[in-house]
Amino acid sequence: MYSWLLQKLALPTVSRVTSSKFWDDYQEMLRADQAPLEQQKALQWQRLQSMLDHAYETVPFHRQRFDAAGIKPSDISSYEDxxxxxxxxxxxxxxxxxxxxxxxxxxxxxxxxxxxSxxxxxxxxxxxxxxxxxxRASTTRSLALSGDYAVGKTIVEIPPDICNIVCGAEGESLDGVFPQIASMVKHRELTDPKAISSLRGRIERNWVFRKKTYQPFGPQGTNLTEEHMQGYVDSLLRDRPYLLKALPTYLFEIARYVERKGIEPLPVQVIKPMGASISPSMRDAIERSFTGQFREEYGSAEFGDMACDGPERDGLHVFMDLFLVEVVRDGKHAKDGELGRVLITDLMNKAMPLIRYDIGDIARMSPAPASAKRQGTRLWVEGRADDTLVTAEGQVFTSDKVMDFFYKRTDVDQFQLLETRPGKLDLLIVPSNGSVRGAGIEDELRGFLQSEVDVTLYEVKTIKPEASGKFRFVQSKSHDRLGHEVTHA
Amino acid sequence: MLDVRADFPILERQINGKPIVYLDSAATSLKPRCVIDAVTNFYTLHTANVHRAVHALAEEATEQFEDTRRVLARLINCDENEAVFVRGTTEAINMVHRCYPGLKRSVTTAIEHHSNLLPWGFGPDRHIVSVDAEGRIDMDALDAVLAGGIDLVAVSHVSNAIGAVQPIKDIIDRAHAAGALVLVDAAQSAPHLPLDVKELDVDFLGFSAHKMLGPGGIGCLYAKAEHLDKMSTWMLGGHVVDQVHREGYTLQEVPHRFEAGTPAIEAVIGWGAALRYLAGIGLDNVHEHDRELVTYARNRLSDIDHVKLIGPTDPQRSGSAVSFQVDGLEAHGVARMLNNRENIMVRSGFHCAQPLHESLDLLPTVRASFYVYNTKEEVDSLAQCLEAVIQFL
Known part of the structure; x- marks a missing residue:
């Protein structure tokens, strides 16, 4: 009923009486997704050319780069251009x-x-x-494509742990709507644009998306106490959200706790990663521990949602009406399914155009339609470029691949692989039980990498996050070889 | 204005083809060549432990080490035996808290660094006196608390967060009149102001080397000799004892009984070079240089729309830092933009003084802090970069 009222009454009304066109945009996006591929491409190209013109005319940075390259927006008339x-x-x-x-x-x-973050x-x-x-609209679209989402269903987020108190970082306010209204009345800010903007954000968070935020794991890392882990389980059993969105490591650890303790799968309909990609074995573990489906999406705070998968799990479908995504390798577009660096062109942000922005990820892409229903470009993101190992022999190992190697092992609870210099690896292992020393894990890693790398094993109790709150399980010194010495992927 | 930039090799460094503009000296100072050379020279020619062996290298190391204590004592006008080497101001404060007997009732202020708040606890015998928006301590409130019976007043001389200078002599006199001892956190004043512990009649004073051109990991606790005699040791081990038998031990004289284990020898020696360098410039001249820069910076920044200056408006009450906020921009965001665009390095956040921000209802601030190597041109760079950023607000 709540969702029905929101979708049929509240949001269309807001669209009519305010400057916010979120709901109209959302409806238009749903229609765009159903359009024939040629129509999608035409819209994408039209928006691209508009953005290039706008960037050239109004943004000094882009004008200077175009001029330095001896080109004008009108010279860009094909994908190759x-x-x-x-x-x-x-x-x-x-x-x-x-x-x-x-x-x-x-x-x-x-x-x-x-x-x-x-x-x-x-x-x-x-x-x-x-x-x-x-x-906002593309976030809602991702949710709609994930299953039977309706605006107003509960969402739970567990964001990365960033220092938000002692260090003085100001994040999104988690306070409710009424405290903000009370503050506006008290400080006579009922017409203040900043206060109104803040109120709008809180209404969106609390009433439209009904978001709840759980505390992150904290700086101690992956291995929390059982009491702490049980706290997440109890909260999820209480809230029974439609969507759980969290750092992949958090999802994975909660899932493994549920399995270890023999707890019934938790009642969450859709689980999505936040802030990092996820490996296939992590996804499998997560799906065993929740009643719902794992859905991938690709996005960031600065761009918003750029792509998401669907029930078919046939890759991340790029939102072609909003973004132009390229995968490049050695200065050329990568072939269908070939690994390369991801470049993003935002077709909608006129305030600050980002054109062919190297977002730091590596992925494979395919322009081949997945089905008659969804015909757009598809993407398979395999991790951060900086986290990709490239062996002396030119073999490329994305962090996803390396994670899968370790997470398939029953004797490894967590790991971190630190390349201190190309070919020299420090391997940190949190053993599942006892010790992994003498288990031959170093040789198996060499076999997996097909390279005679130098591996030093350390047993540790936890893997700690970086200052950003995110975990980097593979840290590479050889990623510079990407695009230069790659002979196989 | 001082002209010493050539003495600081790091200022020759460029990042992304641009020079660095270091405005974070309240966090730590840059190091002059003489300090770098002193540390290198110790490693190259004199490496040995101190206070132990009779060989030539050990004697050279000990002589250089103790020479720093002599220079230090002259700088703040104390006896050499009243200067205890500690790891820094934080350790100095904690040592007084742990080792001086009978400090049950304490009073501190809302402007303190966490290091001068946390050691004194949160019980009913710990009082916190308020400060106003310019960082002035409420002296009436202080008197009222003192009248209730206080063992120790713990107060910073200069605020690390907003640069406010306290009337420290007045505070010490009021405390003594009420029978209380006084500990001064001089982390932000010792590098910038001439300090005379005898004239101040201060009981305890702590400060750190790394904020006054010296290496990290070393600092000083000054305490009156009669106080040091009353203090218990908090670590036992090598160097603190005179004799050890199966039945017991006798302690060394002060200050050595408080310096257990092998100290940071090269850091102490490097600090000696820093202190001589500062003495060569003259702390009066350092103070004048800072004041001119802070006045210039406050004037320059106050002309920029959307910039709100925080802290003392009177230059006579300003230390070497200027704190500010930019309407509509998170402090960390401002700091990142300054860094990313022009290598301007400032601090942002609560500056380890969260209670101050809470009591003044302040969001995190941006802090530009200055020292002997900074110039008005660098202040101009800061202002110009802020203007460029702010034009979009």
Whole structure:
């Protein structure tokens, strides 16, 4: 009933009486997904050309790069032509943020700074109101594509642990709607744009998406106490959310606790990863411990949701109406199914255009339609480029592959593989029981990597997250070889 | 203005083709060549343990080590035996808390660094005196607490968070009149101001080497000789004892009884070089240099829309830091943008002074802090970068 009222009455009304077009955008996206491929491509290309024109005319950073490359937006008339535009990186954006990467036109009062999680190396972007509506709409679209989601169903999130108290990082406010209204009345801020914006955010969080946030694992790492783990189980049994979205490591650890303790699968309809990709064996473990299905999506705070999979599990379907995604290798577009670096062009954020932005991930892509129902480009993300091992022989091992190697072993509870220099690996293992010394794990790793790497084994009690709160289970020093010496993938 | 930048090799470094603008000296200072050379020289020519062996290297090491204590004592006008080497200001405060008998009733202030709050506990015998928006301690409230009977007043001389300078002599006199001892956290003042412990009549004073051009991991607890005599040792081991028998032991004289184990010898020696360097400049001149920069920075930043300055408005009450907020931008976001665009390195957050922010209802702040090597041109870079960022607000 609550969802029905939201979808049939409240949200359409909001669309009519306010400047927010989130609900209209969402409806349009659902229609776009059903459109024939040629129509989707035409829309994508039309928005791309509009964005290139806009970026060239109003953003000094992009104009300078186009000029340096001797091209104009009108020269980009085919997919191959995109290769003439130099990719941009986080360093480029950070060094020019905000004035040289933001548009010189637009309603700057409606702009908002957004940044990815983490403390030191966050990319900050500016989003305009239109883009924010699009982000909300594409989030809802991902949820709708995950099953039988209806706006208003409960969502639980467990975000990465970032220092938000002592270090003074200000995150999203988790307070309710009424405290904000009371504060606005008390401080006579009923017409203050910032207060209204904050109120809008809280209404969206608490009433539209009905989000609850659980505490993250904390800096102690992967191996929490049983009491702590049981706390998550009890909370999920109490809240019975439609969606559980959390750092993959958190999901995996909760799933393994449920299995270890013989607890009945937890009543969550859809489980999604947040902030990192997930390996197939992690996904299997998660699905055994929850009643619902695991659904992958690809997105970030600065872009919003860019792709998601569906029940068919045939890859992440790119939202072609909002993004143009490329996978490149050695300066060329990777072949169908070939591994390469992911470049993103945001087709909607006019406040701060991001064109061919190297997001730091590696993936495979296929333009071949999955089915008559979903015909768009599909993506298989395999981890961060910086976490990819490239052996002396040129073999490429993404973090997902390495995770699968370890998570298939019953004697390994957790692991971390640190490449201290190319070919030299420190292997940290949290054993499931007893010790893994003498089990031959070093030789098996060498066999898996098909390389005579130097492996030193350490047994530890936990794997700790980075300052960003995220876990990096594989840290590579050989990833620079990507695109240069790769002979096989 | 001082002109010493050539003495600091790190200032020659460039990141992404641009020089660095280091405005985070309240966190730690850069190191002059003489300090780097002193540490390197010790490793290269004099490596040995101190206070132990009779061979030549040990004697050289001990002589250099103890020379730092002499320089230190001259700098703050105390006896050499009143200067205890500790790991830093935090350890100095904790040592007084743990080792001086009878410090049950204490009073501190809302502006303190966590290091001068946490050791004193949270019980009914611990009082916290408020400060106003400019960081001024409520002296009436302090008097009222003192009148109730207090063993120790623990107070910072200069706030690390907002740069407010306290009337420390007045506080010490009021405390003594009420029969209380006084511990001064001088982490942010010893590097920047001439300090005379005799003139101040302070009971305990702690400060760190790394904030005054020296290496990390070393600092000083000054305590009046009669207080050191009353203090118990908190670590036993090598160097703290005179004799050890199966039946017991006798302690060394102060200050050695408080310096258990092998100390950070090279850090102490490096600190000696730093102290001589500072003495060569003259702490009066350092203070004048800081004041000119802070005044310039406050004037420059106050002209920028959306920038809100925090802390003392009177330059006479300002230390070497300027804290501010930018409307509509998270403090960490501002700090990242300054770093990413122009290698301008500032601190952001609560600066280990969360109770201050809570009591003044302050969101996290951005702090630019200065020292002998900073220039007005660097302040201009900060202001220009902020202006570029803020034009989009």
């Amino acid at each position: 995109l290769l003439r535009i130099p990719p941009s990186t986080k360093i480029d954006i950070q060094a020019n943020f905000p004035d040289r990467v933001a548009s010189s036109i637009g309603d700057q009062d409606a702009w908002r700074y957004v940044s990815t 983490g403390t030191a190396n966050r990319l900050m972007v500016i989003q305009d109101f239109r883009k924010r509506d699009m982000v």
